[in-house]
Amino acid sequence: MPKAQRVVVQRGEPRRAAPQGYFSSAYHTLTSPENSSVVRSIAIFGVAVAFFSSPWSEFILPPL
Template identity: 55%
Template sequence: MPPKRSLAPAASPPPRGLISSFYHGIKSPENASVVRSVAVFAIATAFLSSSWTDYLLPPV
């Protein structure tokens, strides 16, 4: 009779921390369009609330 083989259960990855899970969520290809949209919105809001918007006005 051959000896019995003991199969150890597959080790699960260690739980991620808050920052690590946030980083992996942002870098996920599934969320790329959402991350890009939020970034463009933040840049547009920062630009339009700054004094640089004077360059958008036509010269008088």
Template identity: 55%
Template sequence: MPPKRVVQPAGRGREADGIFNIAYKEVTNPENATIVRSVVIFGAAVAFFHSSLSEFLIPP
């Protein structure tokens, strides 16, 4: 009878990636740069229009 082979799981050889590490890698990925930039600009625009600084855009 041949000896049993021990199969290592794929993630055992290196440190397991956490959700924050995976998210950071995806955000900093050059392929996603335009999407990340668009989301940041949209968030800044929403924050500006929600603040009191947006009242300067109203004509007197």
């Protein structure tokens, strides 16, 4: 009859996440919930600047 062997498993250091690349890090920063209001504000500002610099902005002028 073979002897039962006891295997003891020790926990090593916790695995660290691999370092992220620049674009991956930027994507996670922009999509994090804590930054959503800032990202939304910058996007709305960009849309407003694009609108006012386009010919479509003449539609909001009062008629002469």
